[in-house]
Amino acid sequence: MTTIDPMPGPASRSADPALDDLVSLADIRAAAATLAGIVVRTPLVPVGLPTEGDAQGHPRTWLKAESLQPIGAFKLRGAYHAIASLEPDVRARGVVAHSSGNHAQGVARAARLFGVPATIVMPDDAPAVKVAGVRADGAAIVFVGAASDDRVATADRLAQERGLTLIPAYDDARIIAGQGTCGLEIVEQLAELGHAHEPLTVLAPIGGGGLASGVATAVKALRPDARVIGVEPELAADAQESLRSGRIVHWGPELVGRTIADGMRTSSLGPLTFRHLSARLDDIVTVSEAAIRAAIARAARQARLVVEPSGATSIAALDVVVPRPGEHLVAIVSGGNIDPDRFLETLAAADPRAR
Amino acid sequence: MTTIDPMPGPASRSADPALDDLVSLADIRAAAATLAGIVVRTPLVPVGLPTEGDAQGHPRTWLKAESLQPIGAFKLRGAYHAIASLEPDVRARGVVAHSSGNHAQGVARAARLFGVPATIVMPDDAPAVKVAGVRADGAAIVFVGAASDDRVATADRLAQERGLTLIPAYDDARIIAGQGTCGLEIVEQLAELGHAHEPLTVLAPIGGGGLASGVATAVKALRPDARVIGVEPELAADAQESLRSGRIVHWGPELVGRTIADGMRTSSLGPLTFRHLSARLDDIVTVSEAAIRAAIARAARQARLVVEPSGATSIAALDVVVPRPGEHLVAIVSGGNIDPDRFLETLAAADPRAR
Numbered sequence: 001m002t003t004i005d006p007m008p009g010p011a012s013r014s015a016d017p018a019l020d021d022l023v024s025l026a027d028i029r030a031a032a033a034t035l036a037g038i039v040v041r042t043p044l045v046p047v048g049l050p051t052e053g054d055a056q057g058h059p060r061t062w063l064k065a066e067s068l069q070p071i072g073a074f075k076l077r078g079a080y081h082a083i084a085s086l087e088p089d090v091r092a093r094g095v096v097a098h099s100s101g102n103h104a105q106g107v108a109r110a111a112r113l114f115g116v117p118a119t120i121v122m123p124d125d126a127p128a129v130k131v132a133g134v135r136a137d138g139a140a141i142v143f144v145g146a147a148s149d150d151r152v153a154t155a156d157r158l159a160q161e162r163g164l165t166l167i168p169a170y171d172d173a174r175i176i177a178g179q180g181t182c183g184l185e186i187v188e189q190l191a192e193l194g195h196a197h198e199p200l201t202v203l204a205p206i207g208g209g210g211l212a213s214g215v216a217t218a219v220k221a222l223r224p225d226a227r228v229i230g231v232e233p234e235l236a237a238d239a240q241e242s243l244r245s246g247r248i249v250h251w252g253p254e255l256v257g258r259t260i261a262d263g264m265r266t267s268s269l270g271p272l273t274f275r276h277l278s279a280r281l282d283d284i285v286t287v288s289e290a291a292i293r294a295a296i297a298r299a300a301r302q303a304r305l306v307v308e309p310s311g312a313t314s315i316a317a318l319d320v321v322v323p324r325p326g327e328h329l330v331a332i333v334s335g336g337n338i339d340p341d342r343f344l345e346t347l348a349a350a351d352p353r354a355r
Numbered sequence: 356m357t358t359i360d361p362m363p364g365p366a367s368r369s370a371d372p373a374l375d376d377l378v379s380l381a382d383i384r385a386a387a388a389t390l391a392g393i394v395v396r397t398p399l400v401p402v403g404l405p406t407e408g409d410a411q412g413h414p415r416t417w418l419k420a421e422s423l424q425p426i427g428a429f430k431l432r433g434a435y436h437a438i439a440s441l442e443p444d445v446r447a448r449g450v451v452a453h454s455s456g457n458h459a460q461g462v463a464r465a466a467r468l469f470g471v472p473a474t475i476v477m478p479d480d481a482p483a484v485k486v487a488g489v490r491a492d493g494a495a496i497v498f499v500g501a502a503s504d505d506r507v508a509t510a511d512r513l514a515q516e517r518g519l520t521l522i523p524a525y526d527d528a529r530i531i532a533g534q535g536t537c538g539l540e541i542v543e544q545l546a547e548l549g550h551a552h553e554p555l556t557v558l559a560p561i562g563g564g565g566l567a568s569g570v571a572t573a574v575k576a577l578r579p580d581a582r583v584i585g586v587e588p589e590l591a592a593d594a595q596e597s598l599r600s601g602r603i604v605h606w607g608p609e610l611v612g613r614t615i616a617d618g619m620r621t622s623s624l625g626p627l628t629f630r631h632l633s634a635r636l637d638d639i640v641t642v643s644e645a646a647i648r649a650a651i652a653r654a655a656r657q658a659r660l661v662v663e664p665s666g667a668t669s670i671a672a673l674d675v676v677v678p679r680p681g682e683h684l685v686a687i688v689s690g691g692n693i694d695p696d697r698f699l700e701t702l703a704a705a706d707p708r709a710r
Contacts, residue, residue, distance in 0.1 A: 037547075
C-alpha cells in the first residue's frame with residue numbers, strides 16, 4: 001500500500017484556530033490503522049465507455065465501491081473506529097445506535113467483532129434487507145416511528161437506562177475520522193494507478209455528512225488541488241441549503257421522506273459535520289429521483305454492481321459535474337443494501353439503452 | 356502490496372523434467388508487473404452470514420470479484436499480457452481472436468490500449484452485452500455459427516490472409532501466466548488480512564482451463580497446503596471427464612451448448628491447459644443449472660455483485676466443497692457480463708429467501 005505525503009499547500013489543519021478541533025489527516029491515518037483487516041479496501045471500479053477515458057482508453061471515471069464492504073456500506077469504517085476507541089470496560093457494557101439502516105448494520109457488526117452487545121433503534125419503515133442484516137449480527141432491535149427525532153430520543157433513553165454508550169451516526173469526530181479512510185484510499189489508489197498528479201474530483205453522498213466530512217478532510221489535505229463535491233437528492237437537499245445559507249437548516253420527515261434514497265432522509269447536518277463541510281467541501285449538487293433510478297441500472301450494467309438508491313446519488317451526479325480537462329471523477333458508492341424487489345423493479349423500469 | 360515468498364515444500368517447477376515447460380511462478384510474477392495499472396486488483400468480497408465466519412464473526416468465505424475488471428471479466432489479464440509480449444512491429448499489424456465473449460472483450464480492450472487493430476471472431480449466439488463491449492472498444496467483429504470449430508478455422512484464415520497475430524483464448528503460456536496473476540492476488544490479499552497460515556481452498560471456473568491453470572500454478576507454488584478446485588457445469592463437464600480419464604475428451608456443441616454458462620461452452624481443454632491441470636489441480640466439481648441460477652441471485656443479495664452464469668459456477672460450488680476446519684474458501688467470480696433481461700429474469704425466478 002502506497003503512503004501518500006501531503007502535497008505542498010494548505011496544511012490539513014487550517015490556520016484559523018476556530019477550526020483546530022476539526023478532524024485532521026493524522027486522525028484519519030490513525031483510523032486507517034485501526035481498520036486494517038476489518039474493512040475491505042474497496043476497489044475503484046472503472047465505469048463508462050473506453051471512449052470516455054483518455055486517448056489510450058484508460059478510464060477516468062471511477063466508482064469507489066463501498067457497497068462491497070462486509071455490511072454492504074461504508075458505515076463499518078466509522079462504527080468500528082468509534083467502538084474501538086472506547087475504554088474496554090465501557091465497551092463491555094454495550095453500545096446503542098439509531099439509524100435507518102447502514103449505520104445500524106455497521107454498529108451491529110462492529111459490536112459483534114468486539115464481542116459486546118448492541119441495541120439498535122430503527123425506523124419501522126427501514127428496508128427489510130437492512131433490518132435482516134442487523135438481526136444476522138445478533139443485535140437487539142427497537143423499532144420506532146419514521147421520524148428521526150423519535151429515534152434519537154429512544155436511543156438516548158436506552159443509553160441512560162442501561163448504561164450503554166451511544167455510537168452517533170455522523171456528528172462525531174471518531175465517526176468522521178473512520179469514514180475519512182475512504183478518502184485516504186481514493187487518493188492512494190489513484191496514485192498507485194499513476195494518476196497522482198492529474199486533476200481529481202470526488203463525489204460524496206451526504207446524509208448526515210459524516211462521509212463527506214471525512215472524505216473532504218482526507219482528500220483536500222493530500223490533494224489541495226482536488227475538488228470534493230457533496231451530492232444530495234433534490235427532495236432531501238437540506239445540506240445544500242444549510243451550506244448556502246450559512247446555518248444548519250432542518251427539513252422535516254415529510255420532506256426528506258419523499259426520496260427513495262432511504263439513507264439520506266436525515267433531517268439536518270450536525271454541528272460538527274456542518275463545520276467540516278463549511279470549511280472543506282467545494283460544493284453540493286442535487287440529483288432527481290429519476291436520475292437516481294437510472295444510476296442504479298447504470299451501475300448494474302456498466303460496473304456490475306448492485307447499489308442502493310443512496311449509493312446511486314453520486315453516480316447520478318457524474319452527469320451533473322463538469323470535469324476539468326483530463327480530470328478523474330470518483331463517485332463514492334456509499335452502499336448496496338437495496339431490497340431485492342425494489343432492485344428488480346428499478347432494473348425492469350430502466351430505459352433498455354441505459355441498462 | 357505484500358510480496359509472498361513460496362513456503363517450504365514442493366517448488367513451483369516440478370521435479371519431473373517433463374513438466375519443465377509449464378508456466379512457473381516467476382512467469383506469473385512477470386505478468387503481474389506488466390499488468391500493474393492495467394487490471395483492477397479486484398477485492399475479496401466477504402459473502403455469507405457472520406455466523407458462518409470464525410468465532411468473532413470474521414468472514415471465511417470470499418468472492419474474488421473479477422467481474423469488476425474494466426471489461427467485466429478476468430480475461431483482460433491474459434489478453435493484455437499476451438499482446439504486451441509481441442514484438443512491436445508484429446503487434447502493429449494487428450491481432451485476431453475467437454471467443455464467445457469475454458476473451459473477445461479482453462483482446463479488444465488490450466489492442467485499444469496498445470493502439471493496434473483487433474478483429475474478433477464471435478459466435479452468432481454470443482450475449483449481446485459482450486458483443487456491445489467488443490464494439491465499444493473499436494474492434495472489427497466477424498460472426499460465425501455457434502460451433503467452436505468454425506471460430507477457430509475462421510480466425511486462423513484471417514491471421515494468414517491479413518498478417519494478424521492470433522491471441523489464443525486459453526491454450527498459451529502467456530495467457531495462462533496472465534490469468535495466474537489472479538491467483539497471486541488471492542494469496543497476497545489473504546496474507547494482508549492476516550490469514551497467511553490458515554487452510555485455503557480456491558474455486559476456479561473451467562472453460563478452456565486458462566484461468567484454472569494459472570491460478571493453480573500461483574496458488575500451489577505459494578501455498579502448497581492449499582487446494583485449488585476447478586468448477587464446471589454438469590452440462591459441460593468435459594474437463595472433469597478429461598482429468599479423470601487421463602486424456603483430452605471433446606464434448607460437442609450440442610452438449611456444451613446446453614448450459615446457460617456461455618463462457619464455458621468450450622469443447623475441450625487444450626494440450627497445455629490439460630497438462631497444467633493434470634499436474635496442479637486437486638479436483639473438479641460440477642454444479643447444476645439450477646444452482647448456477649441460484650448463485651446469481653445469491654451474489655446480488657449477499658455480495659452486491661452482478662455476476663454472469665459462468666462466474667456464478669464457483670459461487671454455486673461453495674455449497675459442494677466441504678471446508679476443512681478453519682478453512683477459507685475463495686470462489687473466483689470470473690465475470691459479470693450478463694444480458695440485463697437474463698439477469699432480471701434470473702432474479703425474479705429466485706427463491707425469495709435466497710435473494
